[in-house]
Amino acid sequence: MSEVLFELSGIKKYYYIAKNFFSKEKIEVKAVDEVSFFLKPATTLAIVGESGCGKTTLAKIILKLIVASSGIVRFGSQISDLRKDIQLVFQNPYQSLNPLMRIKDILNEPLLIHNVAKNRENRIKELLELVGIDPNNRFRFPSEFSGGQRQRISIARALATEPKLIILDEPVSSLDVKTQLQILNLLKDLQKRLNLSYLLITHNLSIVKNFSDYLLVMYLGKILEKAPPGDIFNKPIHPYSESLILSAIEKRSKLKGEIPRFKEIYGCIFNTRCPYSQNKCFKIRPELEELCPSHFAACHFPLNLKRS
Amino acid sequence: MIFKELKRNRLFSFGLAIVLAIGLCAIFAPLLTRYQPEAIDVNEILSSPSSKHILGTDSLGRDLFSRLLFGSRVSLKVGIIAVGISTLMGLILGAIAGFYGGWIDSLLMRFVDLMLCFPTYFLILSVIAILEPSLANIMIIIGLTSWMGVARIVRAQILSLKEREFIQAAKVIGASDLRIITLHLLPNAMGPVIVAAILGMAYAILVESSLSFLGLGVQPPTPSWGNILIDAKATLGVAWWLTLFPGLAIFITILGVNMLGEGLRNWEKQ
Amino acid sequence: MSEILKINDLTVNYQTKEGEFTALEKVSLKLEEGTCLGILGESGCGKTTLAMSVVKLLPYNAKIIRGQINYQGNNLLQMSEIKLHNLRGREIAYIFQDPVSALNPVMSIGAQIIETLVNLRHFSYKEAFGESIRLLNLVKVPDPLEHLRFYPHQLSGGLNQRVMIALALSTNAKVLIADEPTSNLDVTIEAAIIELLKDLQTKLGLSIIFISHDLSLIRFLSDNTAIMYKGKIIEFDRTHLIFNNPKQLYTKELLQATDLLSRI
Numbered sequence: 036m037s038e039v040l041f042e043l044s045g046i047k048k049y050y051y052i053a054k055n056f057f058s059k060e061k062i063e064v065k066a067v068d069e070v071s072f073f074l075k076p077a078t079t080l081a082i083v084g085e086s087g088c089g090k091t092t093l094a095k096i097i098l099k100l101i102v103a104s105s106g107i108v109r110f111g112s113q114i115s116d117l118r119k120d121i122q123l124v125f126q127n128p129y130q131s132l133n134p135l136m137r138i139k140d141i142l143n144e145p146l147l148i149h150n151v152a153k154n155r156e157n158r159i160k161e162l163l164e165l166v167g168i169d170p171n172n173r174f175r176f177p178s179e180f181s182g183g184q185r186q187r188i189s190i191a192r193a194l195a196t197e198p199k200l201i202i203l204d205e206p207v208s209s210l211d212v213k214t215q216l217q218i219l220n221l222l223k224d225l226q227k228r229l230n231l232s233y234l235l236i237t238h239n240l241s242i243v244k245n246f247s248d249y250l251l252v253m254y255l256g257k258i259l260e261k262a263p264p265g266d267i268f269n270k271p272i273h274p275y276s277e278s279l280i281l282s283a284i285e286k287r288s289k290l291k292g293e294i295p296r297f298k299e300i301y302g303c304i305f306n307t308r309c310p311y312s313q314n315k316c317f318k319i320r321p322e323l324e325e326l327c328p329s330h331f332a333a334c335h336f337p338l339n340l341k342r343s
Numbered sequence: 344m345i346f347k348e349l350k351r352n353r354l355f356s357f358g359l360a361i362v363l364a365i366g367l368c369a370i371f372a373p374l375l376t377r378y379q380p381e382a383i384d385v386n387e388i389l390s391s392p393s394s395k396h397i398l399g400t401d402s403l404g405r406d407l408f409s410r411l412l413f414g415s416r417v418s419l420k421v422g423i424i425a426v427g428i429s430t431l432m433g434l435i436l437g438a439i440a441g442f443y444g445g446w447i448d449s450l451l452m453r454f455v456d457l458m459l460c461f462p463t464y465f466l467i468l469s470v471i472a473i474l475e476p477s478l479a480n481i482m483i484i485i486g487l488t489s490w491m492g493v494a495r496i497v498r499a500q501i502l503s504l505k506e507r508e509f510i511q512a513a514k515v516i517g518a519s520d521l522r523i524i525t526l527h528l529l530p531n532a533m534g535p536v537i538v539a540a541i542l543g544m545a546y547a548i549l550v551e552s553s554l555s556f557l558g559l560g561v562q563p564p565t566p567s568w569g570n571i572l573i574d575a576k577a578t579l580g581v582a583w584w585l586t587l588f589p590g591l592a593i594f595i596t597i598l599g600v601n602m603l604g605e606g607l608r609n610w611e612k613q
Numbered sequence: 614m615s616e617i618l619k620i621n622d623l624t625v626n627y628q629t630k631e632g633e634f635t636a637l638e639k640v641s642l643k644l645e646e647g648t649c650l651g652i653l654g655e656s657g658c659g660k661t662t663l664a665m666s667v668v669k670l671l672p673y674n675a676k677i678i679r680g681q682i683n684y685q686g687n688n689l690l691q692m693s694e695i696k697l698h699n700l701r702g703r704e705i706a707y708i709f710q711d712p713v714s715a716l717n718p719v720m721s722i723g724a725q726i727i728e729t730l731v732n733l734r735h736f737s738y739k740e741a742f743g744e745s746i747r748l749l750n751l752v753k754v755p756d757p758l759e760h761l762r763f764y765p766h767q768l769s770g771g772l773n774q775r776v777m778i779a780l781a782l783s784t785n786a787k788v789l790i791a792d793e794p795t796s797n798l799d800v801t802i803e804a805a806i807i808e809l810l811k812d813l814q815t816k817l818g819l820s821i822i823f824i825s826h827d828l829s830l831i832r833f834l835s836d837n838t839a840i841m842y843k844g845k846i847i848e849f850d851r852t853h854l855i856f857n858n859p860k861q862l863y864t865k866e867l868l869q870a871t872d873l874l875s876r877i
Contacts, residue, residue, distance in 0.1 A: 085799035098515055118517030131508040135530045144526075145516040189512070196516065211655040212828070213870045238800060241875040282804030286833040290801050292755060293769045 039111045040200055040232050041097065042073035046106035048092050048256075052297070062297050066092045067103070068256040076113060076199065079226070079233040081247035081264065083240055083279065085294060089256040090236045094202045097234070098123060113199045119149045122193035126205035128185035132177040138163075138188055139173040145195040162191040166221060183214035187221065194225070200232045208239060219246060240283040244268055252276045255294070255304045258323055262330035270339035272332040274309050303335065311336055355606025361599025369415040378406035380413040381564045389582050399584040401574055407584065410566040411592050417567040418548045418596060421482050425547040428486025430540045433493025438524050440494070441501030452498070455491045463488045467550065471559045478561050481554060485547050493539050500532035534611040541604035545597045552593050568593050616683075617820050618644040618667070618788060623680030625662055625671070636662045636675070638844045644788065644837075649814055649821040651835030651852065653828065653867075659844040660824045664790050667822070668701045684788075703733055706781035710793040712773035716765040722776045723761030729783045748779040752809060771802035778809065782817070789813075790822045795830070807834055828871045832856055840864050 048067040054060040067089040074080050082090045095101045097108060099117060114120040125131035132141055142159045145151075152158035160170035166187040177185055186206065193201050203222070207215040219242060225231060235247055243250055243264055250264040252275060260273040271277040274289075282288045290308040300307065302317040309316065315335050323333040326340055349356045368375065378396075384404035392399040398407040440451040467484050474480050504510060505528070513523050554560035555569025563570055568589045575585035625637040636659045644650045654660045665671050667682055669689065682689040684705070689697065709715040717725055723745055730741035749757035752775040765773055774794060781789055791810065795803040811834055813819050825831055831838055831852070838855045840848040840863065848861045859865045 085801065100511065100514060116517075118515065121515075123512065123515045125508045125512065127508060131512050133509045133513075133527050133531070136526075144513070144518065148517050148519075148522075192512070192516070211826070212867060212874065216870045216874050219874070240800070245876055278801055282800045284829075286804045286807045286830060288801050288804035288808065290805070293771050293802065294799070296769070 038076060038113070039073045040076050040113055041111060042071075042109045043093075043097070044071045044107050044109070046070045046093070046096060046108070047104045048089070048096060048101070049104045063299075064297055065089075065256045067096070070106075070253075070256070070258055072251060072258070072261065074200070074232055074234060076111075076232055077226070077230050078249065079235055079247040080249045080251065081235040081237065081243040082251045082253055083237060083243060084253035085238055087255070087294060087296065088253040090253055091204060092256075093253075094123070094204055094234065094236055097121070097202065116149070119151070119196045120199045121202065122196065122198040122200070123202045123204065124186070124189050124193050124206050127209050128182050128189055129209075131189050132185060132192075134177055137174055137176055138168075141177070141188065142173070142192055142195055145192060149196050151196055158195070162195055163188075165194065165225070166191045181214075182210050183217060186210065186214075186218055190218075190221070190225070194229070197229075198231070200234065202234045202236065204236045205238070206235070207242065208237065215242070222246075240279055252279065255300075257304055257333065258331075259305065259334070260330075260332040261323070262327075262332075266327070266330050272326055272330060272337040272340055273305075273334045274311050274336075274338060275305050276332075277338055278310075303333075305334075311338075352606050352609060354602050354609065358599050358602030358604070358606050361595060362603050365415055365596055365599065366419065368412055369419050372409070372412040372416060376406065376409035376412055378409045380405065380410045380566045382406070389578060391582070392584055398588050399582065401571070401582070401585055402578055407571070407588060410571055411568070411588060414566040414568045414571060414589070415592065415596070417478065417561055417565070418551060418593075421478070421485065421551040422544040422548045422600070424482045425485035425489070425551075426540050426544045428483065429488075429490035429543060429547075430493050430536065432486070432490035433495075433539075434497055434529065434536065436490070437494035437497025438501055438529060441498040442505065442520065442524055442528065448498075451494070455494055458488070458491050461488075464550075467554070468557070468559065471554065476554070476559045476562060478565075481551055481560055485550050489543055489546060492543070493536060496535050496539055497529075497532055500535065501528050504528050504531055535608075538604050538608045538611055541600060541607060545600040545604070548596060548600070549593070615646050616643045617646040617685060618822075619681075619683040620663075620667070621681045621683065623663075623666065623682065624678040625659075625666055626676045626678055627672075628674040628676065636844050637666070640680070640844075640846050642839055642846060642849060644820050644822060646787075646820055647814070647818045648836040649810075649823055649834055651831035651838040652822065652824045652841060653826070653831045653838060654841035655826055658841045660841050661792055662844075663841070664707070664792050664822065664824055667790060668705055668707055669697060670701075670707075702786075703784045704786055705788045705790065706784055706786035707790045708774070708777045708781055708792070708794050711797055712770065712777040712794075713765055715777060716773060716780075718765055721762055721764055722768070726761075726776075726780055726783050729780060733784050745779075745783070748783055749776075751782065751813070752776070752779045753805075754779070769802075770798050771806065774798065774806055775809070778806075778813070782813070786819075788820045788822070790824070792824045793826070794823075796825070796827075803830075810834060828867065840867075 046067055047069060050064040050066055051061040052064060054062055070093060082093065084090050096103045098121060139159050142162055143155055146155045146158055159173060163170045163173060168184060168187050180188065207218050210218065226233060235243065237243060247264050250262060250267050251258050252260040252273065254275055260267060260276045267276050268280060271280060278288055278290050289310045291310065292308055295307050302319055303321055306312045306316045313336065321333045321335050323331050325331050326337055382405060387396065387400045387404040389402055390396055390400045396406050396408065398411065400406055436451055440448040466488055470484050471480060510523060510527055513527050551560055552569035555567045556572050558573065560569050561567035571589045572586065575582065579586060620640060620642045623637055623640040624635065626633050627636050640663060652660050652663065666677065677690060684700065726745040726748060727738065727741040730736040730744055731738060736744060745761060746757045749760060754760050754772060754775050795806050798806065807830060810821060814821055823831065823834055835852050838850065838852040839846050840861065842863050848855060848859065848864050855864065856868065859868055
């Protein structure tokens with residue numbers, strides 16, 4: 036098989052929190068539970084899920100900002116230096132740039148640390164041009180730029196070390212619609228020119244449809260469905276994916292109640308909200324299975340599927 | 344722009360004016376007076392304020408005005424250097440505790456608690472009594488016993504800054520811990536630290552004056568506001584100027600420094 | 614259909630350090646009874662200022678330069694503070710973006726609803742208790758009896774927003790102003806809240822002012838839509854007319870961008 040950029044197998048991250056202020060009893064919170072997937076070079080993988088589904092935790096595990104409770108992260112041959120070859124773009128461009136540093140110093144930092152450019156001044160100008168910021172503005176502070184421009188600067192910083200993979204953590208969700216479009220177009224363009232891979236983390240289904248090559252749907256730390264996005268949009272197998280699409284596009288929700296938090300759930304983790312749940316769902320936890328060619332889902336009663 | 348801000352923040356402007364004035368007096372002390380602070384003039388013992396000696400003379404006939412001017416040098420020196428020592432210690436220990444957390448944090452913070460348990464004044468008194476009283480010793484001992492507030496402030500600042508995304512961003516590009524602390528965390532934490540340092544200066548000046556008053560500070564004949572006051576004690580009944588003016592000097596300086604600090608805090612809050 | 618709320622030529626300025634700036638400029642709008650008016654704009658376009666001026670809860674440095682806000686024929690801007698106080702909260706209710714900080718953290722949600730009913734509508738405690746259960750049922754909070762005892766921090770964002778809506782309805786309000794009520798919520802919860810608002814509008818004949826930056830929500834919910842840009846209403850019409858045939862360049866670009874975004 037062709038080379039992979041990185042591969043996760045059986046990643047778990049559990050937290051323990053006190054049940055209440057007085058008791059010593061701890062509740063186990065499964066932020067990420069048995070997650071495995073891989074990413075091929077020059078492709079985009081999108082992870083979609085609501086808040087608390089573990090998508091950001093997963094990104095931090097890949098970046099070794101936190102340590103997984105168990106499981107293995109294996110990097111392919113392209114990734115030799117984690118801090119150089121994988122970069123991160125944050126959601127909030129108002130928080131991700133040091134307010135006391137000039138743009139040129141922000142961009143200079145990764146160049147200096149990894150010693151990757153012969154002429155750093157030129158490289159900084161080149162990076163700014165690459166993301167569509169006038170290099171003459173490099174002496175300014177972040178506060179002098181708009182949200183969209185700051186996000187471009189964050190992207191420039193991520194590109195500085197010529198990474199193979201960029202993790203995009205909700206890269207556009209704090210921006211206005213028109214700016215969102217510009218930033219996504221820029222990212223797409225950069226991917227083609229620089230042969231980048233993206234791991235896109237978002238709660239917004241509508242931006243992943245054509246932006247990504249592969250889509251994971253996560254819920255409460257588990258992958259419920261994974262397939263090319265077209266397949267999921269056209270015929271979602273898991274009821275959760277179906278309702279995510281319905282709520283994003285038609286503002287209609289079939290789901291009952293709310294996301295259960297800090298509760299032990301027996302059987303399928305989605306059973307508290309699933310409109311189709313039956314007895315079996317409360318007893319046996321479904322495993323992720325390939326129900327159609329390259330279309331995986333973890334559900335006892337899959338939708339849009341004629342079982343042979 | 345700056346003038347508008349200064350006009351808005353009266354407290355800061357007044358404080359700044361007072362501190363600047365005292366600072367200038369200290370720097371240009373030799374130019375402002377005709378008398379040497381240690382020059383004894385037996386013809387002028389205990390003369391009251393006059394055109395010759397604007398603030399009068401003391402029991403050895405030394406000019407009070409020039410003694411106060413030169414005394415301000417001592418006070419400011421103590422203020423700046425002692426606070427420098429305490430701020431540096433507070434920054435280093437607070438940053439380490441806040442950044443690394445865990446047992447390092449617990450250990451350092453318990454040490455802070457321990458230091459805060461000592462009655463500082465008596466600690467200083469006994470240490471000075473063991474060592475010999477000198478300006479250098481005073482500055483060091485004041486510095487070493489007043490860093491705890493700064494350490495706590497720095498730690499709290501770092502704890503909240505640490506979660507900010509630009510710190511995570513610095514980690515992702517592979518910046519070393521030292522680089523993250525000195526380049527990203529500390530500059531963003533400086534606001535309240537500067538305020539605390541300036542307020543600490545007032546404390547250091549007061550401590551030095553009281554030590555000198557007790558005879559454990561700057562040793563005569565070098566003038567310091569504290570030891571001018573000891574001399575005044577003996578002649579309190581006849582020479583009111585000898586207690587009034589040094590007292591006023593201490594009062595105005597502390598007031599000015601405190602106003603400067605509070606004014607800065609108002610700014611920092613915005 | 615009769616107009617329940619009419620805003621005429623409203624101009625609001627903010628006094629800032631850098632000088633005065635105009636947040637709203639000659640805004641004219643009308644809300645017909647029993648309909649939903651959507652106000653769409655990017656962040657900082659003045660949509661919240663507009664909503665706040667209807668209930669006269671503007672920050673201290675804001676100044677209403679001119680204009681009228683007519684509620685059932687009375688100009689709110691000239692009304693005495695006492696009369697306004699009676700109107701605000703009783704006839705016009707407001708729900709905020711962040712329900713958790715809008716609810717009182719040290720009172721159970723039942724106590725908050727019952728207090729409103731007793732104080733504003735002079736219910737007895739027994740009546741108020743029954744009414745609060747009815748209201749929680751109306752906003753589809755599961756197990757109302759159970760949830761009455763809970764405190765805001767024990768509930769999720771979606772449930773808190775439902776409680777906020779119940780609280781707004783407890784005053785028997787005719788007009789509901791919803792300022793980005795779903796932007797802190799997850800997509801599936803957002804959809805459910807939007808559905809609820811639509812449902813309440815038809816069931817109770819509520820008139821709603823719905824403020825959002827999200828085109829798709831406005832399109833789904835509102836009968837009329839106003840597009841705001843830099844403090845001005847640049848387009849105001851029936852929702853389907855605006856979405857099918859936008860007249861202003863800004864609106865066209867906005868629609869196009871949203872469309873492209875879903876196809877990127």
